[in-house]
Structure formats: C-alpha cells, structure tokens
Amino acid sequence: MLFEFNDNDDLYDLDLSYFNLDKMDKLDNNKYSMNLKNSNDLDLENGYFLGNIFSNIYDPYKNYKPKKINSYSEQQKMLLKIQELDFIENDLALYLDIHPNDTKVFEIFKRVNKELENLKKKYYEKYEVLELICDNKSKYTWIDDPWPWDGGYYV
Amino acid sequence: MFKYDKKLQYPIDIKNKDLKMAKYIITQFGGSNGELSASLRYFSQKFSMPTEEGKALLNDIATEELSHQEMVATMVNQLISGASVKELENAGLSGQYAEHGYGLFPNDVNGVPWNASYIANVGDPIANLMEDMAAEQKARVTYEHLIDLAKDEDVIQPLLFLRQREVVHFNRFKELYEKYTKEGYK
Numbered sequence: 001m002l003f004e005f006n007d008n009d010d011l012y013d014l015d016l017s018y019f020n021l022d023k024m025d026k027l028d029n030n031k032y033s034m035n036l037k038n039s040n041d042l043d044l045e046n047g048y049f050l051g052n053i054f055s056n057i058y059d060p061y062k063n064y065k066p067k068k069i070n071s072y073s074e075q076q077k078m079l080l081k082i083q084e085l086d087f088i089e090n091d092l093a094l095y096l097d098i099h100p101n102d103t104k105v106f107e108i109f110k111r112v113n114k115e116l117e118n119l120k121k122k123y124y125e126k127y128e129v130l131e132l133i134c135d136n137k138s139k140y141t142w143i144d145d146p147w148p149w150d151g152g153y154y155v
Numbered sequence: 156m157f158k159y160d161k162k163l164q165y166p167i168d169i170k171n172k173d174l175k176m177a178k179y180i181i182t183q184f185g186g187s188n189g190e191l192s193a194s195l196r197y198f199s200q201k202f203s204m205p206t207e208e209g210k211a212l213l214n215d216i217a218t219e220e221l222s223h224q225e226m227v228a229t230m231v232n233q234l235i236s237g238a239s240v241k242e243l244e245n246a247g248l249s250g251q252y253a254e255h256g257y258g259l260f261p262n263d264v265n266g267v268p269w270n271a272s273y274i275a276n277v278g279d280p281i282a283n284l285m286e287d288m289a290a291e292q293k294a295r296v297t298y299e300h301l302i303d304l305a306k307d308e309d310v311i312q313p314l315l316f317l318r319q320r321e322v323v324h325f326n327r328f329k330e331l332y333e334k335y336t337k338e339g340y341k
Binding site for chain 2: 048050054057064066079080082086090091093097100128148151
C-alpha cells in the first residue's frame with residue numbers, strides 16, 4: 001500500500017487495488033483497445049510516490065528509493081488519497097492526450113475520476129474546501145489556513 | 156483559464172532549516188532549466204501546435220509545470236523559514252536578503268534573474284518539440300545535481316518526484332515528436 005493506515009481507520013475504505021490491472025484485465029478485451037504493450041506497464045498502486053504510473057518509462061536515480069508518505073490524522077490520509085488520485089488522473093491524461101483511442105486506459109481514467117469526485121465531496125463536507133466552487137458552507141472558508149505552502153501539516 | 160486547487164501536487168513538509176539547500180533549489184524557481192521556464196515555454200508553444208494531440212499535451216504539461224513551480228517555491232520557503240539575518244549572511248544569502256528580504260524571487264543559484272531568453276519558440280512543431288525534449292533532459296539533470304547535494308529525506312523525496320516528472324514529460328514529448336515525424340511534419 002502506498003500509504004500507511006491506522007487499524008481503526010474506518011473513515012473510508014478506498015482501495016487502489018480496485019484500479020489494478022488484474023481487474024482491468026477482466027474488462028472485455030474485445031471492447032477495449034490498448035496502446036501500451038502490456039497491462040503491467042501501468043502501476044497505479046505505487047505510481048504516486050514514484051512520480052510516474054507508467055512502469056515502461058520509469059527511470060530510477062542511483063540507489064535512491066522513493067518512500068511511502070506517512071500521515072497520521074484522518075484528514076491527512078484523506079487529503080493524500082485525493083492528491084494521489086489527482087496525480088493518477090493527470091498522468092493518465094498526458095498519456096491519453098497522444099493516445100486518445102486507447103479505450104482501455106480511458107476506462108481506467110473514468111473510474112479514477114469517479115472515485116476522485118466522490119472522495120473530494122466527502123472531504124469538503126467533513127473538512128475544508130480545496131476548490132472555490134465548493135465553498136458553500138455557512139461562512140466563507142476559502143481563506144482559512146493552512147495554505148498548501150505553509151508546511152507543518154504532514155507529520 | 157486557470158483555477159486554483161488548494162493543494163500541492165505532492166506534499167512538502169520540510170522541518171529542518173537548510174539555507175545552502177535553499178540557495179541551490181531556488182534555481183528551479185527562476186533558473187534557465189527551472190519550472191517557470193518550462194511552464195512558459197510550453198504555454199507559449201501550445202498556440203502553434205498543429206493537431207489536437209499537440210495542443211492538449213503542451214497545454215497540460217504547461218499547467219503541471221506551474222504546479223511544480225509552486226512546489227519548488229514551497230521548498231525554498233520552508234528551508235529558509237525562521238532563519239536570522241546572520242544565518243542568511245553566513246550562507247552567502249546576504250545579497251538575496253538585501254534585495255528581496257525573505258521574499259521569493261525567480262532567480263538562479265547565482266542570483267541572476269529569470270530571463271525570457273531561457274525559452275524558445277520558433278513556431279515549428281518539430282523544432283519546438285526537439286527543444287522541449289532537451290529542456291526536460293536538462294531539468295532532469297539539474298534535479299539530479301540537487302539530489303546529490305541534499306541530505307534531508309524531506310528534501311530528497313520531493314526532488315525525486317520532480318525529477319521523475321521530467322522523465323515522463325520527456326517521453327511524452329518524444330512520442331509526439333515521433334508521431335509528427337511519421338506524419339510528415341518537418
């Protein structure tokens with residue numbers, strides 16, 4: 001797992017293996033076409049902390065090992081998951097920009113987007129807004145600290 | 156148009172002050188191979204891309220680079236947080252302090268301000284994409300130098316992430332370059 005969870009974490013149970021390619025392989029291959037040489041070229045589970053979800057072009061530097069990001073509060077975990085899904089969406093989009101007919105990757109893209117939307121909605125309701133359009137509570141909270149560059153937010 | 160998302164692309168939380176590292180990393184904020192150069196290069200070039208694929212890719216990478224500019228600035232800001240004037244002076248940042256105080260300014264590691272000549276746009280998709288591929292490689296190498304100089308995991312991890320993004324962008328530009336070459340663009 002990319003992120004470490006407390007045992008009592010029952011706030012949400014999003015499991016990235018939902019997006020893994022074992023499941024994707026069960027998609028009807030006659031229905032979807034894929035430009036990538038094989039399904040293992042997509043690493044949705046580790047891609048975020050590697051900075052690259054495409055194993056076929058992943059390029060490590062020396063012996064440096066990208067590490068898991070630890071988070072301890074429920075809010076941090078949820079925000080990290082949003083950041084992770086947002087990253088996956090972006091990396092898939094750059095690929096789809098030049099392979100728009102890869103219907104299999106597009107199918108994955110749609111599932112990630114749906115999950116991201118759901119999670120953002122939950123996060124706004126429980127914590128804070130990340131987008132101006134979502135600031136619909138009883139008072140204006142967009143200005144509230146912390147701003148992303150403030151730090152001291154992750155443990 | 157652009158809309159702001161109140162989060163970083165990758166979390167940054169540097170707990171230990173390191174003024175020398177701040178002095179080096181600022182180059183990715185305002186140096187020739189930095190994120191501002193990258194973002195404006197692709198943003199300028201997107202208008203003369205000949206196909207949907209090219210317009211989309213240049214637009215989307217330009218946007219991502221701007222979020223990297225924010226990450227780099229966040230790193231520098233946290234690395235100098237709480238530093239005294241004396242400490243800045245000892246780290247060779249007295250000139251920086253005299254002109255900008257604790258404010259961030261896009262300059263390179265030697266204090267040379269950002270300059271539009273760092274980017275190119277000749278209006279030709281093949282020449283521009285070749286420029287973009289070289290730019291991504293130069294940015295990758297710069298991040299490698301910064302990783303070599305860094306000791307703190309809080310600094311190394313986001314640098315590794317940013318370096319890998321250059322690898323991805325290089326490969327996407329290369330794919331588009333090869334596609335255009337096959338399609339007969341010169």
